[in-house]
Amino acid sequence: MSSLSPGGNGPNRLDRIRYTLSDWKPRIVKSLLALVAALGVAAELIEPLGNALKGQQLLGGSFAALIALILFDAISESGSKEVPGVYVFADRNNLHDEFREAFEARRVRVDFSGFTMETLLEALAVPLGKMADREVRTVELKLCLIIAHLNLPMGLPGGLVPAPRNGDSDTTKYYFKDSQANRERMREEFTKRNWSKLKVMLNQAQEKNPHMTISCEIRESPQIPERKVYILNQERVFTTPYGIEPDSIEWRGNRFEILDTPGFAPLYGRARYIGWDLRSKSRSTKQIAEHHMECHRNLWKKLADIKPERPVISDPRWTRPRRQDASS
The missing domain is CATH 1.10.287 (Helix Hairpins)
Structure with missing residues (x-):
């Protein structure tokens, strides 16, 4: 931290x-x-x-x-001097600490890119609760979220089918392919459900703290994310790679093999999350942070005009609850 x-x-x-x-x-x-x-x-x-x-x-x-x-x-x-502004976390609780710290600011902005927002919701739970209870001095919250579009064929997440045996090997090998059933499972169990949960969290925060300004928008991307990106207040950026894991699941009464992207980041070496601070005195650290932020900013801007024909999320903008509008 x-x-x-x-x-x-x-x-x-x-x-x-x-x-x-x-x-x-x-x-x-x-x-x-x-x-x-x-x-x-x-x-x-x-x-x-x-x-x-x-x-x-x-x-x-x-x-x-x-x-x-x-x-x-x-x-x-x-050989032992640490570079200021570089973060290496082995535990996602360290990332949650960074979220809580970011929410100490009066104006908070969180940018995210990933598959289904599952880990983002976990990181937002405590800070949003504190905002609702007015334990922090935040007066404005802006969430800019990019998620994977799951209505078109893709290899990951995907399906697995047994490949023909080669020689005398007893090892079962697989071919990866698109899986419509797995994409449906991801949409229903994760993307849509997580969006519903996030809207409830925002509704509760707004209801308890009606003078706070909240905006939240989701944009679906055709680009399959290789890693998750979290940007806090346009100052710090944290990334973690998605894994690739064969699994066997049951969906709508059928069991089948899938190729999954584990939502909770796997540990590679001793690091699970890596981050950089744009305010660092190290020029290379600042440039790395700027690189990730500009990539996300560019994609966010492009997706304003490039939309899916059949979106997973039909209401991509959070709106203030009606009863709040009536009482304000």
């Missing part, structure tokens, strides 16, 4: 001091090394200076120990 000041306005005082020391430490070490080298050369060329330094034992064991200490410190720090 990052250490930002309340409201998500940047690193706290302790982190700023730490970053400042980290920035200046290499310069100090280089300056000391240069001074040591200069003294050594001067001692060889200028006899009185050399005699004085020897008299102070600066060219003896203590001086050598000082040089060794400086070199050891420089070498040990060069």
